[in-house]
Amino acid sequence: xxxxxxxxxxxxxxxxxxxxxxxxxxxxxxxxxxxxxxxxxxxxxxxxxxxxxxxxxxxxxxxxxxxxxxxxxxxxxxxxxxxxxxxxxxxxxxxxxxxxxxxxxxxxxxxxxxxxxxxxxxxxxxxxxxxxxxxxxxxxxxxxxxxxxxxxxxxxxxxxxxxxxxxxxxxxxxxxxxxxxxxxxxxxxxxxxxxxxxxxxxxxxxxxxxxxxxxxxxxxxxxxxxxxxxxxxxxxxxxxxxxxxxx
Numbered sequence: 001x002x003x004x005x006x007x008x009x010x011x012x013x014x015x016x017x018x019x020x021x022x023x024x025x026x027x028x029x030x031x032x033x034x035x036x037x038x039x040x041x042x043x044x045x046x047x048x049x050x051x052x053x054x055x056x057x058x059x060x061x062x063x064x065x066x067x068x069x070x071x072x073x074x075x076x077x078x079x080x081x082x083x084x085x086x087x088x089x090x091x092x093x094x095x096x097x098x099x100x101x102x103x104x105x106x107x108x109x110x111x112x113x114x115x116x117x118x119x120x121x122x123x124x125x126x127x128x129x130x131x132x133x134x135x136x137x138x139x140x141x142x143x144x145x146x147x148x149x150x151x152x153x154x155x156x157x158x159x160x161x162x163x164x165x166x167x168x169x170x171x172x173x174x175x176x177x178x179x180x181x182x183x184x185x186x187x188x189x190x191x192x193x194x195x196x197x198x199x200x201x202x203x204x205x206x207x208x209x210x211x212x213x214x215x216x217x218x219x220x221x222x223x224x225x226x227x228x229x230x231x232x233x234x235x236x237x238x239x240x241x242x243x244x245x246x247x
Contacts, residue, residue, distance in 0.1 A: 027064070029055035032078050036092060039066050045073055048093035056202055058086055071161035077236070086193065086204060089215070089236040120145050123153040123174050124160055130169040136160050141175070152176040186213045186234050194221060194232060197243035207240065 030053035040047040060080035069075040073094045079087030127142040134140075141157045153174040154160055164181040173179075186192055186209045194207040211219040213234040221240050222229050232240035 026059055027057040027080075029053045029057075032057070032064075032088070032090065035064060036066060036076060036078065036090060040073060040076075040092060040094065043073075045092075045094050047073075050091045050093065051088075054200060055197075056200055057088070058084075058202065058204065060086075071158060087236055087239065121148050122146070122155055124155065124157050125174050126169045126171055128171050130165050132165055132168050134165045136163050136165065136175075144172075144174075146174070182212065183214055184212045185215050185237050186219065186240065188212050190238060192221060192238045192240050194223060194230065195235065195239060195241050195243070197241065209240070 029051045033049040033051050033053060036049045037047050058080075060082060062080060062082045064078060064080055066076050066078050069077045069089055073092055075089055075091050077087055077089055079085060122143045123146050124141050125144045126140060128140060130136070130140055138157060138161055141160060143157070146153075153176050160175060160180075163183060165179060166181045167179055169175060169179050188209055188211050190209045192207050192209050194205045196203045196205070206224045207221045207230075208224060209219060209221050210229070213219040215234055215236070217234045218231055219234060219240070220229055221232055230240075230242050232242040235241040
């Protein structure tokens with residue numbers, strides 16, 4: 001029986017995955033979807049993965065694993081940790097639950113903010129010194145109410161979790177784009193997997209990225225087998241799809 005390991009809050013959740021008919025059987029999108037639903041259910045999260053049930057992936061001789069991507073469970077990375085490994089990023093449909101608050105309290109707060117704070121907004125700041133090369137965590141960040149006239153910065157801490165710092169940031173400073181390395185999933189001159197989906201069959205080849213790219217970007221990549229230059233969409237970390245556009 002295939003076993004799905006989910007990395008959650010520093011611990012692994014093991015979820016049974018229905019075995020394929022034989023060791024040569026391909027992994028289907030339905031199997032991946034069911035595994036994600038079961039795994040997140042054990043973690044108390046309802047999921048509706050957006051993946052084609054009929055999509056086929058290469059067989060996996062090891063246990064499939066699932067982990068959160070980009071700092072949350074809205075997207076997960078499903079991967080096969082074998083010698084010729086493969087992975088896929090899947091949107092889970094999970095939405096963060098908002099705290100329930102008394103309607104009267106919310107209404108009073110909104111009226112007060114509207115009347116007194118029209119020229120103010122919250123921005124993400126560093127709450128402690130951050131060194132060059134560090135990856136941001138929630139413990140590094142906080143919110144501070146500042147004038148709307150101040151330019152730049154972020155209003156959502158989750159958008160910064162996992163990003164890498166390009167230059168030192170002192171405590172109390174608003175975190176801006178100039179402090180961050182680009183959020184590339186694929187970097188130029190990096191060895192990547194080129195995935196071609198044709199007629200429900202997925203073929204994977206090795207290649208070299210010729211451009212940087214974020215998720216969904218169209219970039220150039222060189223096929224190491226044919227030496228041809230192709231155009232493909234960034235589908236994941238070190239993964240380029242030369243099939244339909246990534247949504």
